[in-house]
Amino acid sequence: GAVVSQHPSRVICKSGTSVKIECRSLDFQATTMFWYRQFPKKSLMLMATSNEGSKATYEQGVEKDKFLINHASLTLSTLTVTSAHPEDSSFYICSARQQGGKLFFGSGTQLSVL
């Protein structure tokens, strides 16, 4: 079946540094990828929708300059948390939509900012 690879699975960084998270669709082309964030004991929050070759669409309240999303190819989208701070510590998960409409999820990235 279709697989979405998300890397890294866990990252610890110092405050002020930037962190890049990759989301790859391994055996299909993903025209659309979604980035979610989950706070402890809460449900997923959609951060942004990215379409290959165009700018990402951010949800209300999500800082575009803080969370940079690039969807340069049909198999890769990246989320860069710029100048990370402790409040950015969270679980981030991507999903990729196959051209037939089916959605597949990455395994998530636990970000801890010290």
Next chain:
Amino acid sequence: AQSVSQHNHHVILSEAASLELGCNYSYGGTVNLFWYVQYPGQHLQLLLKYFSGDPLVKGIKGFEAEFIKSKFSFNLRKPSVQWSDTAEYFCAAFYNQGGKLIFGQGTELSVKP
């Protein structure tokens, strides 16, 4: 390994039929459980969640789920489905040990009018 399994890949029902979608999770310490729905062309929406307390959880749109600890299950139910319930349903478990959110493979529900 921490995992979530949804047994039904594709379920086809007629309107007014009852629905039960299976979800099992592997043991991995304390878990929080969720059911999400994705309607065609839309992103994920939360249907319901279980953290603690009453194992029978009621969510939006008439859905409910029952947490059975002894069976490691969190099945989703609805007494009478509607055509508008046609969607993909995802069960997910957040494992507090390790802090990982694991999704099931998803179940596609098709409701015939």
